[in-house]
Amino acid sequence: MLINGREIAAGIAEDLQIKIAELKQHEIIAKLAVALVGKDLGSEKYVEQKVKLGLRLGIKVAVSRLENSAKTESLISLVNWWNKDPAIHGIIIQRPIPLKIESNELNNLPARKKDVDGFHPQSLFDPxxxxxxxxxxxxxxxxxxxxxxxxxxxxxxxxxxxxxxxxxxxxxxxxxxxxxxxxxxxxxxxxxxxxxxxxxxxxxxxxxxxxxxxxxxxxxxxxxxxxxxxxxxxxxxxxxxxxxxxxxxxxxxxxxxxxGPVNVAMLMENVIIAAEKSIQR
Missing domain, CATH: 3.40.50.720 (NAD(P)-binding Rossmann-like Domain)
Incomplete structure (x- = not known):
C-alpha cells in the first residue's frame, strides 16, 4: 500500500496553523533562513517545497543563494549574521555543500537555538x-x-x-x-x-x-x-x-x-517551536 506523504503533511500543516495564529497574537511571524549553495537538483527541489509551504502557512522563508565558487567565509559570515538577527527563528544550511568546510564546523555554524535541522551537536531539535x-x-x-x-x-x-x-x-x-x-x-x-x-x-x-x-x-x-x-x-x-x-x-x-512533504512539514514545526521559545526568552 502506498503511503501518501502529502496527506500526512497536510494534517501536520493544519495543526501548525493553530500555533501560527497564537504566535501572531504576540506579534511574531516565524521566519526561516535558508542557505543554498550551488545548483544540486535535490537541494533545489527541497528548498522550493520549503518556500511553498512557508507561503501557505504564513512562515517567512528567506533563501540566500551562493554560487559553487563562493568562499567558505561568505557562508560563515552569512550564518553568523542570521544568528544575531532576533527576527530569524530557524536556520538551515541545505546539504550537500560544495564548499571546503569540515562537517564539524558546518554543523556548529547555526546557533543551537536556531538549528532547526538538528545538525548542531547540542541542537535543541531532532532532525x-x-x-x-x-x-x-x-x-x-x-x-x-x-x-x-x-x-x-x-x-x-x-x-x-x-x-x-x-x-x-x-x-x-x-x-x-x-x-x-x-x-x-x-x-x-x-x-x-x-x-x-x-x-x-x-x-x-x-x-x-x-x-x-x-x-x-x-x-x-x-x-x-x-x-x-x-x-x-x-x-x-x-x-x-x-x-x-x-x-x-x-x-x-x-x-x-x-x-519529502512530511520532512518539510516537520521542519516547519521545528521553526514554529523555535519561534515559541523566543517568546519565553
Missing part, C-alpha cells in the same frame, strides 16, 4: 528527516491500533537502516538509539544485504542510489520507507523501483509525495 520517518511509522501504526504505544510496537519490529550518511541514516540511527529501539544498520560493506532485508519488518533506505532494494529483497509484510534520493532523467528517484515494489510491499513511500 526533520527523523521526525518525518517517525510520523510516517506512526500513521502506519494507527491504521491498526487505537492506542499510543508506537514505541512499544516498534520495539517488537526488526528495523533495518540501509545507509549511514550524516543527513539521514546516521541521525535516524541516533534517534532510535536514544529511544532504546533495536535496529540493524547495513552499508556498502555489508555482506548479505538480501538476507537482512528479507528478515526485516521495517526497512529505511537512505542511500541515494538506484536499485538498492529490489522486489525480490522484500516480503509481503515489509514496510519500506525511501529516504535516499538520486537524480534520474531530470527528476528525483528513490532507492527502489516503485512499480516493482508497489505490488509486493505491505507499505511503501513513493517519490514524489512520500517522505
Amino acid at each position: 526533520p528527516i527523523v521526525l518525518a520517518v517517525m510520523k510516517i511509522l506512526e500513521n502506519i501504526y494507527r491504521l491498526s491500533h487505537d492506542n499510543n504505544d508506537l514505541l512499544k510496537w516498534l520495539a517488537e519490529k526488526k528495523i533495518l537502516i540501509i545507509g549511514r550518511g550524516e543527513t539521514a541514516g546516521r541521525p535516524i540511527a541516533k534517534y532510535l538509539t536514544k529511544n532504546k529501539l533495536p535496529f540493524t544498520v547495513a552499508h556498502s560493506g555489508t555482506g548479505d544485504l538480501k538476507q537482512l532485508t528479507l528478515t526485516s519488518d521495517i526497512i529505511i533506505s537512505a542511500v541515494g542510489k538506484p536499485n538498492i532494494v529490489r522486489h525480490d529483497m522484500i516480503s509481503e509484510k515489509t514496510v519500506l520507507i525511501g529516504v535516499g534520493l538520486h537524480p534520474e532523467n531530470d527528476h528525483l528517484a528513490t532507492d527502489y523501483n516503485q512499480e516493482e515494489i508497489a505490488g509486493k510491499a505491505l507499505f511503501y513511500t513513493p517519490v514524489p509525495g512520500g517522505v
